[in-house]
Amino acid sequence: MKLFVAVKAMVQNSEEKILIVRESSDYVEGSLKGIYDVVGGRISSEESLIDGLKREVKEEAGLEVEIGELVHVDEKFQEIKGEKVHIVRIYYQCTSDSSEVVLSKDHDSFEWIEPHNHKNFNLFYDVAEVFDKWIEKGV
Numbered sequence: 001m002k003l004f005v006a007v008k009a010m011v012q013n014s015e016e017k018i019l020i021v022r023e024s025s026d027y028v029e030g031s032l033k034g035i036y037d038v039v040g041g042r043i044s045s046e047e048s049l050i051d052g053l054k055r056e057v058k059e060e061a062g063l064e065v066e067i068g069e070l071v072h073v074d075e076k077f078q079e080i081k082g083e084k085v086h087i088v089r090i091y092y093q094c095t096s097d098s099s100e101v102v103l104s105k106d107h108d109s110f111e112w113i114e115p116h117n118h119k120n121f122n123l124f125y126d127v128a129e130v131f132d133k134w135i136e137k138g139v
Helices: 049-061 115-120 125-137
Strands: 002-012 018-023 039-042 066-080 083-095 107-113
Touching: 002 049, 002 125, 018 049, 018 115, 039 049, 049 066, 049 083, 066 125, 107 115, 115 125
Parallel strands: 002 083
Antiparallel strands: 002 018, 002 039, 018 107, 066 083
16 A cells, blocks of 8 residues: 655635635546645655645645645545555645746646635535634634
8 A cells, every 4th residue: 555645735815815726637647637625745755744835836836835834634545546545634824925826737727715615616525624624723
């Protein structure tokens, strides 16, 4: 069984809205086609969590971010494309001075949303849970 460690960014803009991105049907490695998620992804064994998160946000959304506090850690044992994997997702609060998103080819849409409106979007289940906890904490 493979272990994947992923870092995820709850990116807030100056209006305190959170960035969500929708996975493109053209993304070959994707398993969430048409579903919204927050930006982020797997880190390599040679990089720190913070460096990996900054890289992922830049690659997926074209944004520079300041990394804030740890928001949530989640782990799942699941099957992806017929392979059993152990995935650890680590969510951080992040801020960006810019709302000018430049999507990677892996995504085909983005939204800046009010956290309490997250249920209006087809979100990956982990992200919906993180939004619920975000609201409970009053972040």
